[in-house]
Amino acid sequence: KAKEDGRNTHRFFETDMGIAVNDRRELISDLRNAVANGEMELYFQPQYSLDNYAISGFEALVRWNHPTRGLVSPGDFIPLAEDTGLITQLGQWVLTEACRIAAGWPRHLRMAVNLSPRQLRGHAFGPVLIEALAKSGLRADRLELEVTESVLLTDSDEVLDALHQAKSLGVKVSMDDFGTGYSSLSYLRRFPFDKIKIDQSFVRSMAYSDDSISIVKAVIELAKNLDMTTTAEGVETRQLLDMLKDIGCNEAQGYFLGRPMPVAQAEELIFACEQSLSTVAQ
Numbered sequence: 001k002a003k004e005d006g007r008n009t010h011r012f013f014e015t016d017m018g019i020a021v022n023d024r025r026e027l028i029s030d031l032r033n034a035v036a037n038g039e040m041e042l043y044f045q046p047q048y049s050l051d052n053y054a055i056s057g058f059e060a061l062v063r064w065n066h067p068t069r070g071l072v073s074p075g076d077f078i079p080l081a082e083d084t085g086l087i088t089q090l091g092q093w094v095l096t097e098a099c100r101i102a103a104g105w106p107r108h109l110r111m112a113v114n115l116s117p118r119q120l121r122g123h124a125f126g127p128v129l130i131e132a133l134a135k136s137g138l139r140a141d142r143l144e145l146e147v148t149e150s151v152l153l154t155d156s157d158e159v160l161d162a163l164h165q166a167k168s169l170g171v172k173v174s175m176d177d178f179g180t181g182y183s184s185l186s187y188l189r190r191f192p193f194d195k196i197k198i199d200q201s202f203v204r205s206m207a208y209s210d211d212s213i214s215i216v217k218a219v220i221e222l223a224k225n226l227d228m229t230t231t232a233e234g235v236e237t238r239q240l241l242d243m244l245k246d247i248g249c250n251e252a253q254g255y256f257l258g259r260p261m262p263v264a265q266a267e268e269l270i271f272a273c274e275q276s277l278s279t280v281a282q
């Protein structure tokens with residue numbers, strides 16, 4: 001039920017009511033050692049090109065295998081990690097691990113990594129990025145950094161500098177959850193994103209609202225004019241996939257196409273796709 005009411009309500013239940021104050025304190029102290037204890041794991045969700053329905057890349061989504069609570073979702077610990085500053089260490093681990101894994105995958109596949117605002121503040125991010133690329137050998141243009149507009153909301157030159165530095169290395173930058181904030185449009189002017197990820201809430205409501213279809217169409221048109229590509233998030237049905245292709249969206253991601261999965265499963269999927277491609281080619 002909470003899910004139907006939207007993401008904010010969902011978070012409200014899980015974070016503010018589900019996790020009480022004591023829990024929060026306990027989680028924070030557990031979080032301090034989680035990376036060192038090897039409790040963090042990356043899951044990977046495929047992104048498909050709507051030109052040919054081939055996989056174009058994966059988004060890395062962090063999971064916490066808590067020793068007693070089981071799998072904790074990022075919605076429940078990323079905010080804690082941000083509040084406590086632990087995000088710096090966690091974010092560095094995510095970036096390094098995602099680059100390492102992507103470097104072993106076929107060269108046409110990109111890897112998208114989510115960044116929190118705090119990771120981009122200060123001047124530590126540039127060196128971390130350069131090191132992650134150098135250590136893994138991943139070609140810079142195979143890496144995409146996903147930021148939400150909250151990243152630009154901080155209005156700091158440090159953040160813009162960090163993003164510009166990433167772009168100058170050849171790394172791609174995407175605006176995540178487009179349309180959910182207060183002034184997504186003004187952010188498009190302030191930074192040259194390579195890609196817009198259309199938020200799930202718009203995508204989902206296309207199924208029953210003509211107005212939502214118009215909005216998504218307009219975003220796709222806008223992106224084209226700004227030389228940016230579009231990815232639709234939260235594609236849960238065939239019907240939505242077909243609609244998005246019809247209106248010219250470039251890529252799609254969602255449960256209909258594939259859920260986030262552990263690395264071994266992602267590699268099976270990649271292998272199966274390569275096999276079927278080589279069968280077609282013969």
Ligand code: C2E
Nearest residue numbers: 061062073074075078094114115116234235236254255260
């Ligand atoms: P996001 O970057 O917008 O990621 C998309 C979220 O939507 C993921 O949730 C994904 O599992 C979920 N999703 C994908 N397809 C569908 C669908 O068809 N239907 C529905 N209902 N959901 C779908 P997840 O993995 O729980 O991550 C939630 C958020 O946590 C992410 O939103 C991102 O903002 C943040 N996050 C995840 N990993 C990281 C990380 O490594 N670092 C940082 N800073 N944030 C992260």
Ligand code: MG
Nearest residue numbers: 059114146176
């Ligand atoms: Mg994302």
Ligand code: MG
Nearest residue numbers: 176177197233
């Ligand atoms: Mg998103």
Ligand code: MG
Nearest residue numbers: 114148176177
């Ligand atoms: Mg999000």
